[in-house]
Amino acid sequence: MTPLIQLTNLTKTLKGQGEPRSILSGVDLTLHAGESVAILGRSGSGKSTLLSLIGLFDRPDGGQYLLGGSDITRVPERRAARLRSDEFGFVFQRFFLLKHLSAAQNVAMALVNGQGWLPRRKRKATVMAALERVGIAHLAKHKPPRLSGGEQQRVAIARALVREPKVLLADEPTGALDTETGALVIDALHSATDRGCGLILVTHDHAHANRMQRVVRLADGVLVTERQGVFP
Amino acid sequence: MGLSGRFRSALIIGGQGVRARKLRTFLSMISLFLGVLAVVTVQAGAEIANRALLADIELTRGKDGTIQVGLPQHEQTVPIAVDTLRGQSDAVAAVSTQAVIGEPGVTPINEGGVPFEYAGQSVGRGQYYCDGRGACYSVESTEAPAPPGKAIELQIVGLTGDIRPFRPFYAEAGRWLDFSGEPSLSPGLVLNREAAKGFGQYRVPAEMRITGASVNSTPRILGVVHDGQSRPVAYVRADELDNWLPAANGNSGASSHLYLSPSATRLEQTLNGRLAAAGVPMEQSYRDVVNSKERIGGQLALMRLIFLGMAALVLLIGVAGILNVGLATVGERIEEFALRRAVGTPRLLLAGIVLAETLIIGLLTAAAAVGVGVAGLEAAELLFGSREPMLQGVQFPWQAGVAGVIAGLVAGVLGGLLPAIRAARIPIATVMRA
Structure with a gap:
């Protein structure tokens, strides 16, 4: 079975002012459809950098990145945008919702992105279905400032899921939430794997990490498996 | 479909941006208004003078082609x-x-x-x-x-x-x-x-x-x-x-x-x-x-060019205003643009969104300037029509309306181009970190 994602010896060096700093020095990672993986690691260990490489926000300096068997290590930006739209869903710690748009409009942002076009009625139905999946369809017309942190994160999850992505990338999605709300958010994310969506969760929280099928730790630029899940 | 979808997306998102920043839109419009109004006024004045001159010549020499x-x-x-x-x-x-x-x-x-x-x-x-x-x-x-x-x-x-x-x-x-x-x-x-x-x-x-x-x-x-x-x-x-x-x-x-x-x-x-x-x-x-149109057209062309040049200078000040507000707005909206790129919006569409916003501002300003031009001409006819035969029954020339719309669009493009390029270049990775 072809894995959804296969990273082989991925490297990334940050070049800014001063000496170049090696962040990733040979990362190997495989993710199958419906599988969930938690990535743990200290602050500055490169978890978010790894996620930005997987999500095609950035490109690796070396190694190989296969998505569904296709090599996308050096994918051009135009195709990367298409892949971000169709293959990936993103959830961030800071929600990144636009304050001037309603919850439904924030979700619709992933549909009105120049990658295909849905008629207004169909778009609305798709958005409402996504909000329904995370249990906040009744808040569709509310703007973010009127929503709680947990509700805002669920709007962000609905936005990530609205295009039915193959891979869900979550970068510390519970970092700004209390424990109880965080658990609800993890529930919402985890439910996506039931539909065959792969989930990569970057977190500091061991409790949330332990709910994933596999847990890996990023240390010294390489991934070390902490708990191996059973996956066909 | 691709182009149509992108065009519609740019318009929808651009419209949302304009609605979300009404005060900024208004301030941009004010800075551009005088420039567009100057273009409309020069064009309208030139057309009206042209018509009056042509009408006088037609009376004495005959219609063109006679x-x-x-x-x-x-x-x-x-x-x-x-x-x-x-x-x-x-x-x-x-x-x-x-x-x-x-x-x-x-x-x-x-x-x-x-x-x-x-x-x-x-x-x-x-x-x-x-x-x-x-x-x-x-x-x-x-x-x-x-x-x-x-x-x-x-x-x-x-x-x-x-x-x-x-x-x-x-x-x-x-x-x-x-x-x-x-x-x-x-x-x-x-x-x-x-x-x-x-x-x-x-x-x-x-x-x-x-x-x-x-x-x-x-x-x-x-x-x-x-x-x-x-x-x-x-x-x-x-x-x-x-x-x-x-x-x-x-x-x-x-x-x-x-x-x-x-x-x-x-x-x-x-x-x-x-x-x-x-x-x-x-x-x-x-x-x-009789070939009056060409003859007086040549006479008026230089005059019109001089005045349009002056109007263009005023318009440039307006463009600078839009540019200034546009750059400041892009600076404030870095997260939004990075987020849009993260959800798959291509760079070109991001640039299109910013341009759509400035074009909408340009068009709204043009509509306001043309409206003021029409009202001004009617007021001038009402106040001075009895003394100035040229103003009696005068109609607002459509050419001035077209010039106003073109000026608004050109100003929108010029004022939005640099902010659009900046928006398209915003890196996702550095902005979207937790």
């Missing part, structure tokens, strides 16, 4: 021209001569048919002679001058048909000549504004003496038109005039002038053939095609 032919003086010219063109709609012959209306045997109030503001100012003993082109010359006379009396001298123009399709006179009072039916022995005159002014100022007997004629007639005044002439002129049916011209009217000093539509070439050839056969020296004739 063929004017001046025929040589000969005893056969007038009869053949009148006979050939009688009943024709695409050509008119105008036979001009001088006449005096009023007391016989006196020096007219405006001797030589001069405008009434110069009445009584003739110097020396002489007589005016006007040729077919309308140019007048003073001819010395050795005869003793007649005593001054109650008489008005004017130019009489006999027409074989309606001249207004060629020279669109403005009706001011009464009615125009009726060319149907038999000619009257009492010539029906339609006066021009200057002639009407003379008859309004001076009471003169209704007796008309045509130059060279031995018998006087009693004219009837039918109406008044504005023909753009400063000299007093009266228009009459050529056949009614013909009744009173001397038998050998070719020697009476009457000149013939033709107005032909561009399609009347066969008629022109027929007339030329008949005149040549009658011994008229056709090599002395002249032919001219």
Whole structure:
């Protein structure tokens, strides 16, 4: 079975002012459809950098990145945008919702992105279905400032899921939430794997990490498996 | 579908951006408004001046494309021209001569048919002679001058048909000549504004003496038109005039002038053939095609360019305003643009979104400027229309509206280009970190 994602010896060096700093020095990672993986690691260990490489926000300096068997290590930006739209869903710690748009409009942002076009009625139905999946369809017309942190994160999850992505990338999605709300958010994310969506969760929280099928730790630029899940 | 989807996406997101930042949109519009209004005003002013100038020229010279032919003086010219063109709609012959209306045997109030503001100012003993082109010359006379009396001298123009399709006179009072039916022995005159002014100022007997004629007639005044002439002129049916011209009217000093539509070439050839056969020296004739639009267009083009250049400078200040607000807004919206890129929005569409916003601002500003232009013109007509004939019944020129929209769009593009490039270059990875 072809894995959804296969990273082989991925490297990334940050070049800014001063000496170049090696962040990733040979990362190997495989993710199958419906599988969930938690990535743990200290602050500055490169978890978010790894996620930005997987999500095609950035490109690796070396190694190989296969998505569904296709090599996308050096994918051009135009195709990367298409892949971000169709293959990936993103959830961030800071929600990144636009304050001037309603919850439904924030979700619709992933549909009105120049990658295909849905008629207004169909778009609305798709958005409402996504909000329904995370249990906040009744808040569709509310703007973010009127929503709680947990509700805002669920709007962000609905936005990530609205295009039915193959891979869900979550970068510390519970970092700004209390424990109880965080658990609800993890529930919402985890439910996506039931539909065959792969989930990569970057977190500091061991409790949330332990709910994933596999847990890996990023240390010294390489991934070390902490708990191996059973996956066909 | 791809382009259409992207275009619609840009419009939807751009519209959301404009609605979300109403105050900024308003401030951008203010900075751009004066520039667009300047372009609209210059264009409207130039078009209105152009129309007014063209209308004046059409009155005196004829509409664009009209063929004017001046025929040589000969005893056969007038009869053949009148006979050939009688009943024709695409050509008119105008036979001009001088006449005096009023007391016989006196020096007219405006001797030589001069405008009434110069009445009584003739110097020396002489007589005016006007040729077919309308140019007048003073001819010395050795005869003793007649005593001054109650008489008005004017130019009489006999027409074989309606001249207004060629020279669109403005009706001011009464009615125009009726060319149907038999000619009257009492010539029906339609006066021009200057002639009407003379008859309004001076009471003169209704007796008309045509130059060279031995018998006087009693004219009837039918109406008044504005023909753009400063000299007093009266228009009459050529056949009614013909009744009173001397038998050998070719020697009476009457000149013939033709107005032909561009399609009347066969008629022109027929007339030329008949005149040549009658011994008229056709090599002395002249032919001219009215081409006023091009001529005055050239005259106004430089003026318009200068004013448009000044308007463009004002517009550039507005563009700088949009640019400034646009760059500041992109700086504030880094997260939004990074997020949009993260969810798959291509760089090009991001640039399109910013451009759509500035284009919407440009279009809204153009609409406001055109609206103010229309209202301003109506107000000017209301306030100054009675003093300025150019403003009477003036319509807002559509060219000014188009210029305003183009100026708004150009300003939108120029003001939005740099912010659009910046928005498209925002890196996702550095912005979207937790």
